[in-house]
Amino acid sequence: MSEYVRALKRGTMNNLHAPAGDRHIGFDRGDLIPDDHWSVRQASDPTWFSAPVDLGSAEAELAADHWRTGRELAAVEERNSGALETWPAGQQERFGNLTRRQERTREALHGHQVDHIRSLAAGGATESGTPFTAGGTPRRGDPLQGAQTLARGQKITDWLRTNHPHTHDRGGGDLSFDRYLRGIVTADWRGADEERALSVGTATAGGHLVPSPLAATVIDLARAKMRVAEAGATFVPMTTSTLKVPRLTGEGAPAWRNENATITAGDLTFDAVTFTARSLDRLVIMSRELFEDSDPSASTVIAHSFAAQLALELDRAALRGTGSAPEPRGMLNQSGITATAHGANGTVITNYDWWLDAVGAVRANNFEPTAHIQAPRTSTSLAKLKEATTNAYMSPPPSMLPMLTTKQVPINLTVGTSTDASEIYTGQWNQLAIGIRVGFRLQPLLERYADSGQIGFIANLRADVQVFQPTAFVVDTGVRT
Incomplete structure (x- = not known):
């Protein structure tokens, strides 16, 4: 050697x-x-x-x-x-x-x-x-090793542990975001030795940079609450402020040929979508009693509170983001999607045809839809449909896709003379991607809400939304009840 x-x-x-x-x-x-x-x-x-x-x-x-x-x-x-x-x-x-x-x-x-x-x-x-x-006996390799994207069911915490194990060198036990917050606010680190070790060196003039293992835990909680994630959206962990992900734009086609004839080239063609981490700030306020009295050994109340608020806004941006800086461009405003309008003033739901037509439109573009996302009011209206002659509730077609509801789809949109319109989103949801920086920053507001017995935090997360294949989605507008 x-x-x-x-x-x-x-x-x-x-x-x-x-x-x-x-x-x-x-x-x-x-x-x-x-x-x-x-x-x-x-x-x-x-x-x-x-x-x-x-x-x-x-x-x-x-x-x-x-x-x-x-x-x-x-x-x-x-x-x-x-x-x-x-x-x-x-x-x-x-x-x-x-x-x-x-x-x-x-x-x-x-x-x-x-x-x-x-x-x-x-x-x-x-x-x-x-x-x-x-x-x-073969042992399956870790599918997260070197992975650039995460599918439904794959956790950012596991991705981080696999690809950046140094972030888990300290505090490898059962870490708690709640104990971490309690420690940085009250300096009471009892029962939180591992969280205290991770907090060393994270405080800055702009707040506390949440250690990666704890940040990933909260992000995973937010993903679990997001409807686009439940539908199958792809998540892209970002370790830099910008990230390019390759995208297939053309598949070519095989061609028949005569003997000795020249073979026609049909190369795959690619471009790239660029994720740019955009700042999302969220103010979270909670009572001082809840903060101080919850069981520090097991409580995840605070982590779930942060995650729920982040999930709501990420859902809204993924579906309806305007694309005007600094807001990401959501599904509704993407060029290339199929937009189906229902009348100049909107139309009342009378059957399941719109959902079946949306599925057919996605399949016509060589994609396979996985779910619908709509307002809760829309699902309620469908459930109340009745047969004209028997007055019995109408049964949905057996081929209906899952219908996921979120209040982030509005029910007060103006369409013509109507002010009660809504939308339905249908697609192959793994073609929607959410890029998220693995980590976020917290700024405790200890004095601002002291007179009302509350504690506030400003959470800063950086994320982006991109659509790999716009033709995999259909948006129905003018949906009334």
Whole structure:
């Protein structure tokens, strides 16, 4: 083993350079790299790792191609600024081609590694750091490792623990947001040693930067209360103020051809949606008695209060945000959605046709709708529909999707001469994305509400809303009862 490789194993890379005989390959973070099979160090580019190659020739060639492609991608991005759609057409095409090439080599390389590990496992041996156990039994890898987006049921707390384990180095027990708040306000840290350790160094002139594990807990509580999350919206944890996420814009099409005829190219085309963290401030007021007297060992009353208020506003912005800075652009105001108006003055609900038509419109665009979101009044009106002849309550069609209700869909909209109109939102909801900074800031207001026996907090969260595929959604307007 060369001195360079030993240094990599020890993590002491200062003033060392690779010998001429060592080959090195770069990998994206999150690639499957067995600890004993690779010697890994972080390269000068913080998004890459470098590793000496100890591979068969085919695998080494794939790894080298993966590294070269990644460097070419980085060079293309460095030459072009702004959103991907503003780049010259040739640069956009090159970026898409390189992205597809890198994904192909990544999958092929992963397949080589899995085959190698399985062959060891079949003989009762393993390599440390692999997702396989001895005896040939595979263990599923962590789906959150390196994940850029989170689906319904995947928690930000788990994502943070997997991808940023240093944030959980201290206070790995049952952390409580309520105990943390009580400590920073009253300086009473009894029973909150772990929360106190996390609070060190978080106070600033602008308030307290809530430690990431506690912030993620509150954000997960807010997600659980959001209707768009229940419908299946995608969440994007943001660790920087802006984040680009690739989006498929064209799939091409296969074509029949004659013998010896030229094959028609049908490449996939991509652009990117850019999340920009926008500030959302929320004032939360609670009684001093509730704050001081709730059981500090088990209470989550305060955390739920914060989460409920954040959830309401995030739901509203995701559905109806204007897009005028600093407010994100919600579903209603996105270009490309299908908007269905019901009359110049709105129309009263008489049957289930609008919901069935909305489902059909989404499917006509090659998407599969997962839920409707509407006002509680709309669901009540549907439930009260009766047969004209028997006066029996009308049964909904068996194919109806879930109907989720939220008061963030208004029932007092003006349509023509009517002032009681509402809306219905239908779509494949994983095409709606909520970007959230993993963390938020709190400013206690200890004196402002003292004369009424209350305590106030200003919570500052940074988030954004983007739609991956607008044609996956239908919005019905002019809905009356």
